[in-house]
Structures are given as C-alpha cells and as structure tokens.
Amino acid sequence: MDVSVDLTKCQSYAQCVLEAPEVFELGPDNKARVLAGSVTPDNEKFILAAADLCPMQAILVAE
Ligand code: SF4
Known part of the structure; x- marks a missing residue:
C-alpha cells in the first residue's frame, strides 16, 4: 500500500492524526505527513479509516 498526503488539499x-496517530502527524507546516515505516499491514485499516474521515479527501491510497 502506498500512502501520501496531497499538501495542496490538506x-x-x-x-487523520486522531484516527491513526501511528501513521500521520502534522509537520511544522501544519500539514499532515506519513511517518516513516508506518505503512504496515497492521495499520492498513486505520489508514483507510483516516482517508475516509479526511474532510478534504487529501489522503491518497494506492495498492
Ligand atoms: S484529515 Fe485531511 S485535511 Fe486534516 S490534516 Fe489529515 S490530511 Fe490534512
């Protein structure tokens, strides 16, 4: 799974941070970013839930 954040939309x-704190954090620019090494099979369901919850549809998930 490939996960990224569209910074033009965030x-x-x-x-996303509330839903999946192991995966997303807000950077110094106040935009969400994906923590290194956090896209694991165990975290997939939280990533998908976060993508669903994002009001801006800014989380991009690809298989
Ligand atoms: S929920 Fe969406 S808009 Fe909010 S910080 Fe996360 S990626 Fe950005």
Whole structure:
C-alpha cells in the first residue's frame, strides 16, 4: 500500500492524526505527513479509516 498526503488539499484538520496517530502527524507546516515505516499491514485499516474521515479527501491510497 502506498500512502501520501496531497499538501495542496490538506487543511490541517488533523482527523487523520486522531484516527491513526501511528501513521500521520502534522509537520511544522501544519500539514499532515506519513511517518516513516508506518505503512504496515497492521495499520492498513486505520489508514483507510483516516482517508475516509479526511474532510478534504487529501489522503491518497494506492495498492
Ligand atoms: S484529515 Fe485531511 S485535511 Fe486534516 S490534516 Fe489529515 S490530511 Fe490534512
């Protein structure tokens, strides 16, 4: 699974951080970013839930 954040869409709502704190954090620019090494099979369901919850549809998931 490939996970990225479209920084042009992210509006720093942090829903992703609340849903999947092991995967997403807000960077110094206040935009979400994916923590290195966090895209693991165990975290997939949290990543998909976060992508669903993002009000800006800014989380991109590809298989
Ligand atoms: S929920 Fe979406 S808009 Fe909010 S910080 Fe995460 S990626 Fe950005």
